Amino acid sequence: MVETWREVEQSEPASTLTFEEKLSLMVDRLWTWRQNLAFQQRLRRAKLRGNACVEEIDYRATRGLNRMVIQTQSAESG
Secondary structure (H helix, E strand, O other), rough: OHHHHHHHHHHHHHHHOOOHHHHHHHHHHHHHHHHHHHHHHHHHHHHOOOOOOOOOOOOOOOOOOOHHHHHHHHHHOO
C-alpha cells in the first residue's frame, strides 16, 4: 500500500482526489494485487501443461463443441 500511496501522491491528477478517494484507490489496488497473487498460485498448483486460448480450439475434432456458443461465451466474459 505504501508503494501505491507514493504513486498516487506523485501523479498529477491525485491533487484533485480527496483522502477517501485516495484510500479507496489504495484498497482497490491491494485487493486486485491479492486476487492476482492467489490466481497465480492456483495456476502453479494446477500444473497445467500449456497455455490455451479460445482462438486455438480445433473444431474439426468430434468433441461436440459448438463454435457459436463458445465464441459468444468468450465475447461476453472478455
